[in-house]
Amino acid sequence: KRRAERVDGAERRNKLPSPASSLPTDPALYSGPFPFYRRPSELGCFSLDAQRQYHGDAQALRYYSPPPTNDQGPNFDLRDGYPDRYQPRDEEVQERLDHLLRWLLDHRGKLEGGPGWLAGAIVTWRGHLTKLLTTPYEQQEGWQLAASRFQGTLYLSEVETPAARAQRLARPPLLRELMYMGYKFEQYMCADKPGSSPDPSGEVNTNVAFCSVLRSRLGSHRLLFSGEVDCTDPRAASTQPPACYVELKTSKEMHRPGHWRSFYRHKLLKWWAQSFLLGVPNVVAGFRNPEGFVCSLKTFPTMEMFEYVRNDRDGWNPSVCMNFCAAFLSFAQNTVVQDDPRLVHLFSWEPGSPVTVSKHRDAPYAFLPMWYVEAVTR
Numbered sequence: 001k002r003r004a005e006r007v008d009g010a011e012r013r014n015k016l017p018s019p020a021s022s023l024p025t026d027p028a029l030y031s032g033p034f035p036f037y038r039r040p041s042e043l044g045c046f047s048l049d050a051q052r053q054y055h056g057d058a059q060a061l062r063y064y065s066p067p068p069t070n071d072q073g074p075n076f077d078l079r080d081g082y083p084d085r086y087q088p089r090d091e092e093v094q095e096r097l098d099h100l101l102r103w104l105l106d107h108r109g110k111l112e113g114g115p116g117w118l119a120g121a122i123v124t125w126r127g128h129l130t131k132l133l134t135t136p137y138e139q140q141e142g143w144q145l146a147a148s149r150f151q152g153t154l155y156l157s158e159v160e161t162p163a164a165r166a167q168r169l170a171r172p173p174l175l176r177e178l179m180y181m182g183y184k185f186e187q188y189m190c191a192d193k194p195g196s197s198p199d200p201s202g203e204v205n206t207n208v209a210f211c212s213v214l215r216s217r218l219g220s221h222r223l224l225f226s227g228e229v230d231c232t233d234p235r236a237a238s239t240q241p242p243a244c245y246v247e248l249k250t251s252k253e254m255h256r257p258g259h260w261r262s263f264y265r266h267k268l269l270k271w272w273a274q275s276f277l278l279g280v281p282n283v284v285a286g287f288r289n290p291e292g293f294v295c296s297l298k299t300f301p302t303m304e305m306f307e308y309v310r311n312d313r314d315g316w317n318p319s320v321c322m323n324f325c326a327a328f329l330s331f332a333q334n335t336v337v338q339d340d341p342r343l344v345h346l347f348s349w350e351p352g353s354p355v356t357v358s359k360h361r362d363a364p365y366a367f368l369p370m371w372y373v374e375a376v377t378r
Ligand code: 0WD
Pocket: 089, 094, 095, 096, 097, 125, 126, 127, 128, 130, 158, 159, 160, 182, 206, 209, 226, 227, 228, 229, 248, 249, 274
């Protein structure tokens, strides 16, 4: 009996600290100094065509081609072509990490940092990291992230929450048109070739995408992620990606100081998080009037966005965003210890609550496809 107790005690002492069961998201808990974030470097890219088929090249990359600035300014009708020249992507198809895994399968043997690098990395979409960055300030929409460890690497893939799915299926017609207008703006601002002009007479097909694949590091967390890039600026000071990339956005025209304040507090936070992660230096906004016309453009350098809220007590702080993201990645690394592509830890968050975890096996949460697991295992 005494021996059994001793063994128990020894086991207890040798046991690794059990991971926390939840993670708080209050901004006040993450207001330390800005953590280390390695300047993202592009490892490669891929394209998705009009049929949403993968190509291991830059064929879908477009070129920034703003209207000449000598006249009165733009007059883009964002509703033109809706709905007859609109081919929206089928949102019922859950692609999860598939396209990024296809790229990784083709390039994993030649990654810089050597063969061990990937085993210590986190693989995900940039959009998932954006959601983590904005979590301490988000008051509307929760999220779910599925996590699996496989050959050391931690893979993170978003799961559509039941609320988000319900909202998507009940999306009001005006909101559908507003989504189209964002893509139409891209068509007015981008050309297919470096020297040419935009052609707004064609179709808007949201299956088409150009994705950059990058490497970075947040604190001790190695990152390999991919993000969709709107266009490259052939006249940018640096021709080296991601420094030549431009993000395009539309937003409502603003007329009162209160409108601008609210824009800085909410929209600019999301714009900053998305472009900062990938290293996109400029976001070009088109402001649309109530009739759906863009009559003014404004460039927001990503590194200057924080200045608009620096002295605002209800503003956001980049350090809080990055510290929370680093804390979540540590939380996930410490929670997902078993190496098993069929095992999923589901991290769930709703505004006003901490991040919680649940454990699942196989369908519907397992997301690493068999073609990937088998190809990497052999
Ligand atoms: O599996 C999933 N749950 C998700 C997959 C969620 C979000 C995106 N994706 C896919 C998209 O289909 C796309 O191929 O990942 C790729 C984009 O990844 P990302 O760059 O990490 O995503 P994000 O930064 O959220 O969005 C970048 C752009 C958007 O631009 P705006 O200006 O609206 O932020 O990607 C487009 C959109 O143009 N985009 C999408 N396009 C089609 N379907 C989607 C989507 N679900 N989400 C974003």
